[in-house]
Amino acid sequence: TQLLEQSPQFLSIQEGENLTVYCNSSSVFSSLQWYRQEPGEGPVLLVTVVTGGEVKKLKRLTFQFGDARKDSSLHITAAQPGDTGLYLCAGPTSGTYKYIFGTGTRLKVLA
Amino acid sequence: GAGVSQSPSNKVTEKGKDVELRCDPISGHTALYWYRQRLGQGLEFLIYFQGNSAPDKSGLPSDRFSAERTGESVSTLTIQRTQQEDSAVYLCASSSISGPFTDTQYFGPGTRLTVL
Numbered sequence: 001t002q003l004l005e006q007s008p009q010f011l012s013i014q015e016g017e018n019l020t021v022y023c024n025s026s027s028v029f030s031s032l033q034w035y036r037q038e039p040g041e042g043p044v045l046l047v048t049v050v051t052g053g054e055v056k057k058l059k060r061l062t063f064q065f066g067d068a069r070k071d072s073s074l075h076i077t078a079a080q081p082g083d084t085g086l087y088l089c090a091g092p093t094s095g096t097y098k099y100i101f102g103t104g105t106r107l108k109v110l111a
Numbered sequence: 112g113a114g115v116s117q118s119p120s121n122k123v124t125e126k127g128k129d130v131e132l133r134c135d136p137i138s139g140h141t142a143l144y145w146y147r148q149r150l151g152q153g154l155e156f157l158i159y160f161q162g163n164s165a166p167d168k169s170g171l172p173s174d175r176f177s178a179e180r181t182g183e184s185v186s187t188l189t190i191q192r193t194q195q196e197d198s199a200v201y202l203c204a205s206s207s208i209s210g211p212f213t214d215t216q217y218f219g220p221g222t223r224l225t226v227l
Contacts, residue, residue, distance in 0.1 A: 041220055042221055045215050048215070099156060101156075106151070
């Protein structure tokens with residue numbers, strides 16, 4: 001069974017600080033995605049990484065896919081209150097379009 | 112254009128009653144997913160529809176759960192004889208397949224189900 005574990009589960013930081021969120025698995029994924037979910041809304045896709053070792057940047061957010069395609073990280077530089085939300089990683093299982101989601105990291109950025 | 116819509120936004124029901132949740136996907140999206148999200152947790156896959164192919168029902172937790180999709184449009188998720196553990200937010204997503212096992216899912220706002 002493919003699983004995605006995220007850490008930390010909760011994170012509360014001050015505005016301007018940097019942080020990293022991790023998404024780990026013992027299984028290889030063909031791609032991994034990161035979503036952000038705000039209260040009362042559905043998740044919104046931030047990025048998809050498909051190549052081992054790939055690094056993608058989205059403004060202050062940097063996403064990395066592990067060389068072995070078993071893990072990924074999300075780094076936020078100079079966090080803002082608008083970054084507050086639930087961050088979820090997700091990946092397709094064993095060559096299908098059935099996606100599994102990680103356990104989530106709940107981030108709160110204090111002004 | 113319109114995004115994914117779900118109705119109702121909130122549903123409170125009594126244990127043992129049946130409920131029906133509706134999802135209207137983005138027009139032209141061939142794939143449709145249902146997920147369950149318990150309070151403070153990640154998303155749990157329930158069922159996946161793709162065009163005219165047989166749906167992937169492997170995530171449905173029991174035979175009390177069923178889902179249908181009319182062509183490539185609206186889908187309904189039905190929960191029979193609801194139990195308190197069914198309380199959760201039920202999310203629907205649609206996508207147009209963009210690459211090998213990689214697609215962008217667009218989510219609706221969810222239906223919050225509370226079983227008393």
